[in-house]
Amino acid sequence: MKEAARNIGVPHLQDTKLRISKSRSSASVYIYDEFKTLLVIVPSLRSLAVQLGSSSISIALKRAMADKSLFRSSWYISNQLFNENDKPLMEVDSIEYMSLIEKMKSQKHIRKAIFVFKDGEFHPSAKNMMEYWLQQKL
Numbered sequence: 001m002k003e004a005a006r007n008i009g010v011p012h013l014q015d016t017k018l019r020i021s022k023s024r025s026s027a028s029v030y031i032y033d034e035f036k037t038l039l040v041i042v043p044s045l046r047s048l049a050v051q052l053g054s055s056s057i058s059i060a061l062k063r064a065m066a067d068k069s070l071f072r073s074s075w076y077i078s079n080q081l082f083n084e085n086d087k088p089l090m091e092v093d094s095i096e097y098m099s100l101i102e103k104m105k106s107q108k109h110i111r112k113a114i115f116v117f118k119d120g121e122f123h124p125s126a127k128n129m130m131e132y133w134l135q136q137k138l
Contacts (some may be wrong), residue, residue, distance in 0.1 A: 007130060013059075022107070026046070027044070027045075027079050028041050028042065028043060028079075029041070029042040029043075029044065029045050029065075029077060029078070029079060030042075030077075030078045030079070030080070030081055030086075031048075031050055031075055031076070031077060031100070032075065032076040032077075032078065032082060033074065033075060033076075034074050034075070034076075036076060036082055037089065038081070038082070038086040038087065038088050038089065039088060039089050039100060040088050040090050040091070040092060040097050040100065041088050041092070042092060043092065045061060045077075045079075048061065048077075049061055051101050052101065052104055052105060053105060061077060064076070065077050065078060065079060065082075066078045067129060073103075074103075074104075074107065075104065127134075
């Protein structure tokens with residue numbers, strides 16, 4: 001008879017989960033901010049979906065990758081590097097990454113971003129279009 005596995009009932013460590021995800025993954029996923037700065041390399045699209053609270057890869061994630069559009073108004077999700085020399089600003093197992101995931105979760109209600117430019121200058125202080133137009137008319 002074979003001896004039973006020793007780790008039955010014991011959850012995997014985060015590092016072990018990351019290695020399992022990388023070994024099962026067909027491709028890494030790159031998360032960029034709205035200025036196309038590489039933030040992090042995630043081992044798989046499925047692991048990202050699970051961390052965002054979905055049991056499977058969502059249509060929104062697939063659409064953001066296919067259309068190369070912003071996901072939840074602030075991030076580009078890609079299966080390819082935008083530039084070969086891009087280096088990630090954070091690691092998957094870091095506190096910064098967990099903060100990024102929490103921010104992505106908190107912006108679940110956002111479907112599409114609208115950025116305000118005037119004379120080629122970005123206006124990040126305008127919270128929405130109505131506020132921006134009211135400021136311009138005063």
